[in-house]
Amino acid sequence: MTSAFGTILKRDLLLALRRRSEIFTVLFFFIVVISLFPLGVGTEEKILQQMAPGVVWIAALLASTLALDRLFSADYEDGTLEKIVLSPSSLSMSVFAKILAHWLLTGLPLVLISPLLGLFYHLPMDSIFVMMFVLFIGTPVLSMLGAIAAALTLGLRGGGVLVSLLVLPLYIPVLVYGAGAISTSMITGVSIEPYVLLLLAFSLLSIVFSPWVTAAALKISLE
Amino acid sequence: MKINWFKYSAPMSFYPLAGKLIPLFWIAAIMLILGGLYWGFFKTADILNDQKQYYRIIYVHVASAWMAMWLYAVMVFWAMLGLIFNTRLSYMLASATAVTGTVMTIIALATGAIWGKTSWGTYWDWDPKLTTFLILLFVYIGYIALQSAIDDVRRSDKASALLALVGLALVPIIYYAVNCPDPTQCASLHQESSLKRVESNILIGMLVTTLGFWMYSFATTLMRARIIVLERERSTTWVSNLPEISLAETSNSKIEARTETRS
Amino acid sequence: MSLEVIKLQCQRGEKELFSELSFALRSKQLMRIEGQNGTGKTTLLRTLCGLYQPEAGEVHWNGKSIKKLGEEYLKDLFYLGHHNAIKADLSALENLQINTALAGETYSEDDLLQALDDIGLFGSEYKPTAHLSQGQKRRVALAGLLLSKAKLWVLDEPFVALDGFAVKLLQEVIAKHIENEGMAILTTHQEVPLTNGEILSISLDLNSSSTGNESTSSDD
Numbered sequence: 001m002t003s004a005f006g007t008i009l010k011r012d013l014l015l016a017l018r019r020r021s022e023i024f025t026v027l028f029f030f031i032v033v034i035s036l037f038p039l040g041v042g043t044e045e046k047i048l049q050q051m052a053p054g055v056v057w058i059a060a061l062l063a064s065t066l067a068l069d070r071l072f073s074a075d076y077e078d079g080t081l082e083k084i085v086l087s088p089s090s091l092s093m094s095v096f097a098k099i100l101a102h103w104l105l106t107g108l109p110l111v112l113i114s115p116l117l118g119l120f121y122h123l124p125m126d127s128i129f130v131m132m133f134v135l136f137i138g139t140p141v142l143s144m145l146g147a148i149a150a151a152l153t154l155g156l157r158g159g160g161v162l163v164s165l166l167v168l169p170l171y172i173p174v175l176v177y178g179a180g181a182i183s184t185s186m187i188t189g190v191s192i193e194p195y196v197l198l199l200l201a202f203s204l205l206s207i208v209f210s211p212w213v214t215a216a217a218l219k220i221s222l223e
Numbered sequence: 224m225k226i227n228w229f230k231y232s233a234p235m236s237f238y239p240l241a242g243k244l245i246p247l248f249w250i251a252a253i254m255l256i257l258g259g260l261y262w263g264f265f266k267t268a269d270i271l272n273d274q275k276q277y278y279r280i281i282y283v284h285v286a287s288a289w290m291a292m293w294l295y296a297v298m299v300f301w302a303m304l305g306l307i308f309n310t311r312l313s314y315m316l317a318s319a320t321a322v323t324g325t326v327m328t329i330i331a332l333a334t335g336a337i338w339g340k341t342s343w344g345t346y347w348d349w350d351p352k353l354t355t356f357l358i359l360l361f362v363y364i365g366y367i368a369l370q371s372a373i374d375d376v377r378r379s380d381k382a383s384a385l386l387a388l389v390g391l392a393l394v395p396i397i398y399y400a401v402n403c404p405d406p407t408q409c410a411s412l413h414q415e416s417s418l419k420r421v422e423s424n425i426l427i428g429m430l431v432t433t434l435g436f437w438m439y440s441f442a443t444t445l446m447r448a449r450i451i452v453l454e455r456e457r458s459t460t461w462v463s464n465l466p467e468i469s470l471a472e473t474s475n476s477k478i479e480a481r482t483e484t485r486s
Numbered sequence: 487m488s489l490e491v492i493k494l495q496c497q498r499g500e501k502e503l504f505s506e507l508s509f510a511l512r513s514k515q516l517m518r519i520e521g522q523n524g525t526g527k528t529t530l531l532r533t534l535c536g537l538y539q540p541e542a543g544e545v546h547w548n549g550k551s552i553k554k555l556g557e558e559y560l561k562d563l564f565y566l567g568h569h570n571a572i573k574a575d576l577s578a579l580e581n582l583q584i585n586t587a588l589a590g591e592t593y594s595e596d597d598l599l600q601a602l603d604d605i606g607l608f609g610s611e612y613k614p615t616a617h618l619s620q621g622q623k624r625r626v627a628l629a630g631l632l633l634s635k636a637k638l639w640v641l642d643e644p645f646v647a648l649d650g651f652a653v654k655l656l657q658e659v660i661a662k663h664i665e666n667e668g669m670a671i672l673t674t675h676q677e678v679p680l681t682n683g684e685i686l687s688i689s690l691d692l693n694s695s696s697t698g699n700e701s702t703s704s705d706d
Contacts, residue, residue, distance in 0.1 A: 007587040011573075018575040018614075079569025086535060087588040088560035148389055152382045156372050165368055166386065169361040170393050173400035180404055194406035202396065213389060220381040223538050375499060458500050 004089035005097045012101035027109045030063040034117045045122045052121035053182035057175050064142040067106040069160040071150040096211040099147045107139035130185040138178040144210035151217035234452045235461045241445040248442035255435030263428030277341040286433040287330035294324035299391045302384035314380035319447035323440045325363040351402040362390045487513045494543035513667045514683045521690030527673040535565045564636035570627035574616035578626045585630050601632040620647045639670040
């Protein structure tokens, strides 16, 4: 069971290492979207500070849906997905390995680059740390829920746009509490703990259930 | 009722039964909706002053909102039945229900906007309930979009059924997030919907129109399901033996014969 | 060891591919599935692997339904589809190592290199497979067969894109597998001469309902 998990995780990271451009595309998309907002709404510090939490999260949602398209489709096209499904080990665990690799490659870089974008929006240092932390616990949900949609739309024409349509409404709780936590951190004397706890709960729930649902979706799509 | 459904789970026996039931549901729907609206408009006139008469949209708004949510549950029920028992008809009913559900959601949103304009002074407000309905609309549309994007009938049935289940699991969480953006306090522009606080007079009107909408949903869902049955079973003999089909076929074959002679 | 197919019925869209299809396969037997394009050969193979759910009927492995066996059945199964299941960005060696690991088997690097050498890929082991020819890519996928410990091989057009040398090699590999108490099911027009074993064949041609079970034994 663990052998397939480790094999897939290692393989996906190795593949990404051989083709680094895909990681950077997502990362730069995130940066570009965030940089465009001040140009559209003005560069006043107050407005930017107020907008930052929402903008960062929406950019993260868009970047992660953009990356979802490749989550299973590459394996689907060259036949390795069938190999994975026919591997004598738990499919949910294999799927979990794939999602984990996907998050490490597309979610984690966003977390690491976010302080830079916090500076763009004149966020105070404390809020930047809060932002990094909530992105760290919130972005796994994006990969987890996104995997279900990616599996359902496997191999469809125009699957990429469809994935966004299916999955963006489901991201709302992450957006609400993720952005809420950053906004609250700018108000002195208010605890962000409730937001963090809710995000954590949502994150854990998605980690428990999503691989299982995604495995079922993959089996349906492979027929 | 239940036993009937299992007996009629074969599309072949469902089709004529649904055909017989549809007119009955239409009659019931029209009578109940007209009755409910009449009761609501003319029999409950004295409760509020003239300026607040716009509240009467409640009979359409609440009825469609209830149906929009209820139909999602119905859709998930059929989808789940399909996934468990692998019955084709369940999937067909699920997809037929989705369209009516979408229509109900749109009606609820539109009447909500009209009511909002008169009572809050704005067509749209990011009020938790309105927002939830907007998201419900997105979920319905996602379901229909996924279904129509997949050509293979079997895959499209199963995939959209799974999506409906995922939606069902997530909608309460989304509802909570929208309702309580600040976890320490939940606010709402909408009045707390408590049936006890509603005048029993108004409640009667609301319940009757809701029942009417329900009958309407039965009628349209069955009609759509019948069309889906025909579409999917068109190559079977029982479909080509149907009187309405064989009529159409003869006219088709005439056209074919004519084109042959012409060429 | 036995694979039993019981009254299988498969359908693609509206088209019924075959129905009431039954056959059994035992150790030391090879089955060739014949039929024109679109008669459901690939669907049949995928159904045997559990990738496709049949409309009706069941597939049994050693008397138990493969649905119930799950991973236990997959351990005994090697499937080669139309796609080679290899990654263009990885080398032949890495691909083989990953594919065997996915099948639940671990080999030393020497074993893997030996298998690649045997299949005629000497000198290309460390190149990204993107630089290999179509036939060489197929060989990388087939190298997995040389190592596989699975009892049942399900091969979809295994000879496609191979040159004369590789065809002969693959014939030998399959023949050896059959002799070692194995069994194989393949779709191909290529003959597979066996020295010891039995060849069954089944045709999905013409009316799906009249699927015959003509078995030609060749114990020469």
